[in-house]
Structure formats: structure tokens, C-alpha cells
Amino acid sequence: MRLALLPLTLLMSTSALAQTDTGYHRAPDAIAKILDAAPTPAVSLSPDRRTMAILGRENLPTIANLSRPILRLAGYRIDPRTNGPAEVRNQWLNALSFKDVDTGREVKVAVPAGTRFTSAGWSPDGSKMAIVVGEDDGLALWVVDRSGMARPLARGVNAAFGGAVEWMPDSSALIVRQTVANRGAPPTASTTPTGPVIQESLGRRAATRTYQDVLTNADDEKLFDYYFAGQLVRVDAATGVTTPIGQPGMIRSFSVSPDGRYLLTQRLKRPYSYLLPSGFFPVEIAVTTIDGQPVKTIVDRPLADDLPVDFDAVVKGPREPEWRSDAPSTLVWAEALDGGDPKAKVPHHDKVMMLAAPFSAAPVELARTPARFGEIYWGNDGFAMITDREWKTRTEHRMAVAPGQPGTTRLLLTRNYQDQYGDPGMPMLKRNAAGKSVMRFTPDNKAVFVSGEGATKPGAFPFLATMPVDGSAQTRLWTAKPPYYEGVVTLLDDAGKRILTRRESAVLAPNYVIRTVKGGSAKQVTNFADPAPSLAGVKQQTITYTRADGVPLSGTLYTPAGYDAKRDGPLPTLLWAYPSEFTDAAVAGQTVDQGNRFTRPRGISHLFLLTQGYAILDDPAMPIIGANGAEANDTYIKQLREDAEAAVEAVVKMGVGDRDRMAVGGHSYGAFMTANLLAHTDLFRAGIARSGAYNRTLTPFGFQAEQRTYWQATPTYTEMSPFTYANKIKEPILLIHGAADDNSGTFPIQSDRMYAALKGNGATVRYVSLPNEPHGYRALESTNETLWQMTDWLDRYVKPKKAAPVAAGQ
Known part of the structure; x- marks a missing residue:
């Protein structure tokens, strides 16, 4: 697709005028300060379980970084400057240190100031780590020794398809996909068309779902070939000497055999599609020797455009x-x-x-x-x-x-x-x-170690067990105990007597600890701090209630720090939800208490509204059940309405939620839900719908959990589309959408057309289009804007108490 530089504009219209304001807003101070805090580092354990790599993560990118030119080609978004993923699809790392798990000794890796890297991966022997470093004009492969020494090995890494580096099994070298040498300047599109773009189907059934960022013309095909073509090379880990492997091509993926003798590759071929992303393109899957000599073609598959939906x-x-x-x-x-x-x-x-x-x-x-x-x-x-x-x-x-x-x-x-x-x-x-x-087998090879969430009605308490290979019953070795949620990360010995866990509670930030399975005190390995201590007083509790048809439901209720229901009375309340489909009512009604989880919002989280005096019922169950083979969506509206009615009634009965000051919101399918609830109920004073789809005729070959096509289930598609009932939405609704949404089915036109429908029917509606943002918003400015808009909308239409009726004669 064309090189994209979207205009930095904010559409914020509350009247017939196209635009009434420009520039980005800053979220309320209590929220903005948390957004500015550095995120908690990520960790990666070495194969020998002795060393933990602590990886510093960059905070939210700036809108300037997010707005650099990108290419949208065959389902990918890449930065033509680096030949890797665009900023919008990359989580950059900015610091690296190695910590000895047993002693706690930490070695910081010295890299030049401002270094950004990604794709950190241990060598099989655990002696070093490979990273891919972003440079001004490309991506480079570096190797970092466990001693803390970092050195560049090779430049020109081609990460357009994603993962571009794999260690050889003996840790002596790496296989790397590089850009093709001497490829010349990138192709440029002519401003004069060479002819129409023609697509044709001759009676062959080829239904496809809606996809973003597909190729659209011959110019796109040339760009795709230029940026995605790669050459596999072997890079010596000690010297950096590079040896080409086989012929260049559209190498989507590659992997080395465990003995290091062979390569498995997937190479894309023409003809490309203008309707489907590259995962459906013709592909040759083949095995070569490690130096690129052909051995065996597994399949040479044509374009996969005829799959059932x-x-x-x-x-x-x-x-x-x-x-x-x-x-x-x-x-x-x-x-x-x-x-x-x-x-x-x-x-x-x-x-x-x-x-x-x-x-x-x-x-x-x-x-x-x-x-x-x-x-x-x-x-x-x-x-x-x-x-x-x-x-x-x-x-x-x-x-x-x-x-x-x-x-x-x-x-x-x-x-x-x-x-x-x-x-x-x-x-x-x-x-x-x-x-x-x-x-991981037990020492006698008669069982395999397993771990799980340990979800029960009282709560989630992860466990470690052994699963006999003969199929007999598991044996529990260890289970987390209240007040902790403590997941098993790895075994620190082959017998499973010492384990590394990630421990948290409602009040303790997640950290890694060593413990013995049969008791004893835990030894903390990391000391990551609370990233948002101002939210430490927030109270969370799992509440349970019942739908009108008897299905048990639940949600997590959050109240602001210092709030007391008896003293302070009911609060303006936001229900933030996302419907899910089930085939079994008993499973749909399961409740897992979240009271032992550490909750701190990041990004565009609705939980930030706790700082503004709102109660939040988070993820209240919105099951849509199709039991005994029934299609769940055929009763979507009825079940959704009953789910919402039960949730509102529950928080009102507790004395926390104010029935007259209820709002509903959601993202993606949750936005779709929000518009439907405003159209089909009178439960809410306002709604917030982010990055949603509202007209299902624009996704005619299925959506979310719906497998039937529009022509197979026309009444269901029509009834489920809130666009159909835009004239019934009387409560204020805030629409927000990333102008560069990359999610299948939630094209920005969905919000464009919904806004037009609402405005045309006299609704109170604001539509905020966030430049250059994908389905989930990334830039710091966009994040601040989103949270400011959400706060402003609820403060306008939900927080104020309704005036008491004036008695006659007064």
C-alpha cells in the first residue's frame, strides 16, 4: 500500500460543524502522572535457569514517532526506514541487565544512550543473548555476553515478516534474514495510472472475511517485493563473518532443525491477492540443507482464497x-x-x-x-x-x-x-x-510436570502438579495460598523441589520469588515497585448476581480510594464490558474471584476513571449462550439486555451504584455492545464506544463468534447491528476510533457512518478520530486525549445528579 503520512488532526464535533477544536488534551493530572511513569520491566530466564535478563521497556511512544511514514502491505505495517515493524506494532526495549537468580548479583549491560532494541533471545547454551537494535537506517544484530559486554555483529536485518533471527543449536552462529544486497532504490508509484485495477471471479465460490492493509494495485505489489524479499545468512557469533544461504526470496519464515543440519522455509509466491493478507498467498514449504541446497518440497500450495468462512x-x-x-x-x-x-x-x-x-x-x-x-x-x-x-x-x-x-x-x-x-x-x-x-519429565520419566491457573469459585490459585504419562490422575505438588496469586514460572531443579514463581496480591506488585515446594520461606529475586502508588487505596471486590433466566453472573467492582458506601452514598458508575459466547450455561456462569490480583491501569484503561470519583464494574459477565446447538447470536439482544439489567441491579442494591448515574462503555466488540445497549435499554445516561463496528452488513462473511454469512442469517445481522437502530439512541454517546485501525472488521468507516447516522437522527454524539492510531491506541498524546475525552464525557453527562422535581406551586 501507499506510503502513509496521515494528517495530525483531531475531529471533535458536537454540532453540525466539522471541527470545533484542535490539538491534544492532557488527561487529568492524577492520570497523566501515572502515564508518565516508566513501565515495569519484562524478564527472560536463561535456559540453564541461573540468570534472569531484566528488560527495560520504553514508555508510550510519541505521536511524532507513531506518525513516521509507514507502508501497509499484505496485512503488515512496516517502517520503510528500518525494514522492520512500524512503531505502531513494536514494543521497544531500552535497558538490559543480567541478574543471578540465586545470589541476586546484577550486571548492567552498557549500550549507547538512546539505544532501542527488540527480539531479545537467549542462545541455547545460555551464555549470551541476541538482540535486534534499531538504527536510523535499519536494524542491526547485536550479541550480549552474560558478563555484560555488548557488540554489533551484522546490519541489514530484514524483519518485515517478523522474527528474523534464530540461534544455531550449538550457539556458535545465528541464522538471519537480511535485506537483499544491492537491491537499489525503492520503487516509486507513478502519479499517472497505467490502467484500471481489475479483479474477476468466474463463478468460483471464494468468500473472505474483511481484512485491513491488503495490497491494492501493481505499485503495492512492487513495494511488497522490494521490502519483504530477504536473503538468509549464517552469522558467526564470535567474528560476525556472514555467509549467504541459498537464494533470496519472499522468505516468510524459517527454522533450524534441532541437529543444525537442515532449514525449513516458507517462501511466498505469486499471484498475490488484493482481498487477503499474505498468510493466504501461494507458498512453497520446503527443506534445504543448512547451506541452502534443496532437499525436499513438502507442499507447493496455491492461493488459499476458497476456504469456507x-x-x-x-x-x-x-x-x-x-x-x-x-x-x-x-x-x-x-x-x-x-x-x-x-x-x-x-x-x-x-x-x-x-x-x-x-x-x-x-x-x-x-x-x-x-x-x-x-x-x-x-x-x-x-x-x-x-x-x-x-x-x-x-x-x-x-x-x-x-x-x-x-x-x-x-x-x-x-x-x-x-x-x-x-x-x-x-x-x-x-x-x-x-x-x-x-x-519437563519427572526424574523417573513416568510423569510430566504441569502448571495451571487453579481457577475455582473462591479465587484463582495457580498450582504445580505431575501428570502421569499413563493417563492416571494428577498429583498436586504445590498450590498458591491466599492472599497471593502466584504463578509457577519454572522449576529450578529437575526434581521440582525448588520453583521460581511470579507472586502478587491485591496490595503487592508482582515480583519473582524462589520457594521450596514443601514449605519454607520465599526468597524474593526482583524488587519491582508499584508503578501507580496513588491507586493503592482503590478497593476491588468480585460480586456475584443472577440473570433473569437463572444464569449466575459476576464482575469485579472497583471503588475509589477512601470510598465508604454508607458514609458517601452511591457513586456515578461505569460498566465496562465485552460480551462472550458460550455453548454451556454452567460454564458461562463460572465465577473466579480476582481479589488476589494486583491491578494497576496502563495505556487507555477505563480504570483510570477511579481517580475521578467513579465506581467501575469491570468485565461484568455478558454471556451470549447458544446451548444444545442453538445459535447464540439469534438471541443476542435479549441476552445482552438481561445481562446488563442484572449488572445494574447488583451494584445499585449494594448501595455503590447510582441508578440515575450509570454509564456503559467498551472497546471493539465492547463498543458494539455499548451502542446496542443504548439502543435497546434505558439503563444508562451515556455511553463510550471505542473502535467498534456497528453495521454488520460491512462484515458479511462473519464477525466475532458468528460463522454464518449475512445471506445465511440476514435477520440476525440486521437485528444485531446498532446502526439499524441509530434513531433509537437518545442517550449521549462518545465514539472514539483510531484513524488507522488495523483490526479485521473495525474499519474506521464503521464509526464514520455511525456518527453520520446518529447526527442525522438528532442524537447527542461526539466522534474523536485519533490520527495514525491502530485498533489499540499507542501514542502518549493519543492516550492522554482518550482519557481526557472519556473523563469529560462522563463529567458532562453522568456525574451531575439529576435535579429534584419542583413541587407544584413552588
């Missing part, structure tokens, strides 16, 4: 290839047994195939899955675990396979994957000597 639809032929992590060089992939159509009535929908080096034999079938293949957790020849999922029923299967004996599949469990109470956890992983992820 169902969520579990997949391409025909081999897909999702990967190396078997616990073997030297064995390739594994999935293939559909139903032609890619999940509606087909077949006993198994996928098969998992396996092919070992030298790749000259026929592939063998490892297993068949009842539903659509999910992933494989590798262990050894005797045990690996395969998962699959079926969207329509929310069913998950977990199966044990013996890779050394293909075809020996045992069902371990079947569950509803939305069931929080029954979640058995997932296998814990470690990096093996080749740097690949494998399951």
Missing part, C-alpha cells in the same frame, strides 16, 4: 509444519481429512504426519485428531501430547502419542476449553540442548 476451516494439504523438538531432524505437519471444511461429517478431521531425514521415504501418520489439530507438546519417543479443538462446541481433546510407534494414540481427556474450574493445566516446558521446547 467457518472458524475451523483450513487449507488442503500439509500445513503448520514444525521440527520435532526432541529428535535430530524430523519434520511434522497437519493435514485435513475433511477437505478443510469442518462441517464435513467424518470421524477425524485432521491427521498429523511425520517425516525424518533424509526425507526420501514416504511420510508416516503419527496420529488422527477428532477435531482440528492444535499443537504438539514434545517429550521423547514414548510420549508426546497432541491437542485439538472444535470451535462450534468449544471442545478440546488431549491425546497421548508415542512418536517412536506412530499410530498409537490414547485419549487423555475431553473438555470444554472455556471451563475454568476444570482446567487441568498445561505441561511445563524447558529448552533442550538444541534450544527447542520440550516437556
Whole structure:
């Protein structure tokens, strides 16, 4: 797509005039000070579990950085200056130190002032870390020794497709995708068209969902070829000597076999699509030697523009290839047994195939899955675990396979994957000597360590357990105890006697601690501070209540610091929600108390409004249930209304919420919900709808959890669209949208047209379009603006108490 430099304008209209104000507002002081605070660092543990990399994160980018020229091509947004992800899609790091887990000794890495980097990755032997550093005219590969010494190795890293660096298994070198040498100047688009853009379909069914940032013409294709074409090279980690590997091309992804002898690559081919992102383009998946000599083509797949619109639809032929992590060089992939159509009535929908080096034999079938293949957790020849999922029923299967004996599949469990109470956890992983992820076995190899959320009605208390490979019951080894939420990060010894956890509580900021499984005091490893101590007095509590049809519901109620309901009375209250679809009412009604979680808002969080005197019912359950095969969305409005009525009644009964000062808000599908509740209820005095979609005829081939097309479910699409009922929205509504929204289905035109419809019907509406912002707003100025707008809107239309009626004769 064209080089994009969007105008720095703010649309803020409360009348028929197009614009009444310009410039960015600063959020109220209590909010702005928190936004200016540095974010909590990220951490990464070395493969040997001895060293923790502490990664400083940049704060919100400036609108100037966000507004640099970008290219929007085939589903990607890139910075042509660096040939990497655009600022809007990158989380830059700005500091690095190494901390010894046992002793606490910390070594700070000295990098030049102002250095920004990303893609920090440990070498398999844990002796060093690779980072990709942003420079004025590109991206460079650096290596950092655990001693703290940092040095550049190679320039010209091409990260347009994403991950561009992978360590060799012996840690001696890295495989890097670079820009093509001597590629010349980028192509420029002619201002004179060479002819019309013509697309044609000759009776072949090819339904597609709506996508952003697709190619639109021949000029876009040239730009795509120029910036995304790459050359794989081997870079010596000690000397920086670079050796080309194979031929350049549109190398979307690559991975090294565990023994370091082979490369698996995916190369895109023409013809490209103007309707679909690059994930659907023709692709050749092949194996080469590590120096680029062709070995085996797994599949040469054409353009995948004819998939059914169902969520579990997949391409025909081999897909999702990967190396078997616990073997030297064995390739594994999935293939559909139903032609890619999940509606087909077949006993198994996928098969998992396996092919070992030298790749000259026929592939063998490892297993068949009842539903659509999910992933494989590798262990050894005797045990690996395969998962699959079926969207329509929310069913998950977990199966044990013996890779050394293909075809020996045992069902371990079947569950509803939305069931929080029954979640058995997932296998814990470690990096093996080749740097690949494998399951952690107990010393006797009879069980695998697993960890999970431990969600129950009283709360969430993560756990560590062992899962026998023979399928017998798990054994709990350790469970977090109140008042902490304490997730297991890793085992610090092979027997699982010492563990590293991330511990937090309602009042304690998250930090990493070492503890013994069988008791004893915990030793804190990090000392990250509360990023927003001014919110320490905020009270949170999980409340439960019941929908009119008996479905139990819950939400997290926050009240401002120092608030007392008996003393201070009801508050103006904001319900901020996001509907979810379920197939089981019992699962939809599960309640997990969040009272042991540390909550501090960041970015454009609605929780900042706690500083302005509002109570907030956060994430009140808004289940839309389609039980026994029924389509949930056919009763969407009715269920949504009942969800909201129950939530409002609950906070009013508690004496916290003021029935006459209720607001509703949400982002994306939550914005869609907000407009619908204002159209179909009289519960709220105002609403805030951010980055929503309001007219479902603009997403005719499915949206959110709706798999049916507009032509299959026309009444549902029509009734669910608040655009249809814009004339019924009488309460003030604030629309906010990123002018460069990159989310499928929430094109800015959705808010453009909704604003026009509301204004044309006499509604009280303000529409704020944030320049250069994607679906979730990033720039510091945009964040301040969003929070100022939300505060101003609620202060105008929700906070003031209604005047008491004047008695007759007065």
C-alpha cells in the first residue's frame, strides 16, 4: 500500500460543524502522572535457569514517532526506514541487565544512550543473548555476553515478516534474514495510472472475511517485493563473518532443525491477492540443507482464497509444519481429512504426519485428531501430547502419542476449553540442548510436570502438579495460598523441589520469588515497585448476581480510594464490558474471584476513571449462550439486555451504584455492545464506544463468534447491528476510533457512518478520530486525549445528579 503520512488532526464535533477544536488534551493530572511513569520491566530466564535478563521497556511512544511514514502491505505495517515493524506494532526495549537468580548479583549491560532494541533471545547454551537494535537506517544484530559486554555483529536485518533471527543449536552462529544486497532504490508509484485495477471471479465460490492493509494495485505489489524479499545468512557469533544461504526470496519464515543440519522455509509466491493478507498467498514449504541446497518440497500450495468462512476451516494439504523438538531432524505437519471444511461429517478431521531425514521415504501418520489439530507438546519417543479443538462446541481433546510407534494414540481427556474450574493445566516446558521446547519429565520419566491457573469459585490459585504419562490422575505438588496469586514460572531443579514463581496480591506488585515446594520461606529475586502508588487505596471486590433466566453472573467492582458506601452514598458508575459466547450455561456462569490480583491501569484503561470519583464494574459477565446447538447470536439482544439489567441491579442494591448515574462503555466488540445497549435499554445516561463496528452488513462473511454469512442469517445481522437502530439512541454517546485501525472488521468507516447516522437522527454524539492510531491506541498524546475525552464525557453527562422535581406551586 501507499506510503502513509496521515494528517495530525483531531475531529471533535458536537454540532453540525466539522471541527470545533484542535490539538491534544492532557488527561487529568492524577492520570497523566501515572502515564508518565516508566513501565515495569519484562524478564527472560536463561535456559540453564541461573540468570534472569531484566528488560527495560520504553514508555508510550510519541505521536511524532507513531506518525513516521509507514507502508501497509499484505496485512503488515512496516517502517520503510528500518525494514522492520512500524512503531505502531513494536514494543521497544531500552535497558538490559543480567541478574543471578540465586545470589541476586546484577550486571548492567552498557549500550549507547538512546539505544532501542527488540527480539531479545537467549542462545541455547545460555551464555549470551541476541538482540535486534534499531538504527536510523535499519536494524542491526547485536550479541550480549552474560558478563555484560555488548557488540554489533551484522546490519541489514530484514524483519518485515517478523522474527528474523534464530540461534544455531550449538550457539556458535545465528541464522538471519537480511535485506537483499544491492537491491537499489525503492520503487516509486507513478502519479499517472497505467490502467484500471481489475479483479474477476468466474463463478468460483471464494468468500473472505474483511481484512485491513491488503495490497491494492501493481505499485503495492512492487513495494511488497522490494521490502519483504530477504536473503538468509549464517552469522558467526564470535567474528560476525556472514555467509549467504541459498537464494533470496519472499522468505516468510524459517527454522533450524534441532541437529543444525537442515532449514525449513516458507517462501511466498505469486499471484498475490488484493482481498487477503499474505498468510493466504501461494507458498512453497520446503527443506534445504543448512547451506541452502534443496532437499525436499513438502507442499507447493496455491492461493488459499476458497476456504469456507467457518472458524475451523483450513487449507488442503500439509500445513503448520514444525521440527520435532526432541529428535535430530524430523519434520511434522497437519493435514485435513475433511477437505478443510469442518462441517464435513467424518470421524477425524485432521491427521498429523511425520517425516525424518533424509526425507526420501514416504511420510508416516503419527496420529488422527477428532477435531482440528492444535499443537504438539514434545517429550521423547514414548510420549508426546497432541491437542485439538472444535470451535462450534468449544471442545478440546488431549491425546497421548508415542512418536517412536506412530499410530498409537490414547485419549487423555475431553473438555470444554472455556471451563475454568476444570482446567487441568498445561505441561511445563524447558529448552533442550538444541534450544527447542520440550516437556519437563519427572526424574523417573513416568510423569510430566504441569502448571495451571487453579481457577475455582473462591479465587484463582495457580498450582504445580505431575501428570502421569499413563493417563492416571494428577498429583498436586504445590498450590498458591491466599492472599497471593502466584504463578509457577519454572522449576529450578529437575526434581521440582525448588520453583521460581511470579507472586502478587491485591496490595503487592508482582515480583519473582524462589520457594521450596514443601514449605519454607520465599526468597524474593526482583524488587519491582508499584508503578501507580496513588491507586493503592482503590478497593476491588468480585460480586456475584443472577440473570433473569437463572444464569449466575459476576464482575469485579472497583471503588475509589477512601470510598465508604454508607458514609458517601452511591457513586456515578461505569460498566465496562465485552460480551462472550458460550455453548454451556454452567460454564458461562463460572465465577473466579480476582481479589488476589494486583491491578494497576496502563495505556487507555477505563480504570483510570477511579481517580475521578467513579465506581467501575469491570468485565461484568455478558454471556451470549447458544446451548444444545442453538445459535447464540439469534438471541443476542435479549441476552445482552438481561445481562446488563442484572449488572445494574447488583451494584445499585449494594448501595455503590447510582441508578440515575450509570454509564456503559467498551472497546471493539465492547463498543458494539455499548451502542446496542443504548439502543435497546434505558439503563444508562451515556455511553463510550471505542473502535467498534456497528453495521454488520460491512462484515458479511462473519464477525466475532458468528460463522454464518449475512445471506445465511440476514435477520440476525440486521437485528444485531446498532446502526439499524441509530434513531433509537437518545442517550449521549462518545465514539472514539483510531484513524488507522488495523483490526479485521473495525474499519474506521464503521464509526464514520455511525456518527453520520446518529447526527442525522438528532442524537447527542461526539466522534474523536485519533490520527495514525491502530485498533489499540499507542501514542502518549493519543492516550492522554482518550482519557481526557472519556473523563469529560462522563463529567458532562453522568456525574451531575439529576435535579429534584419542583413541587407544584413552588
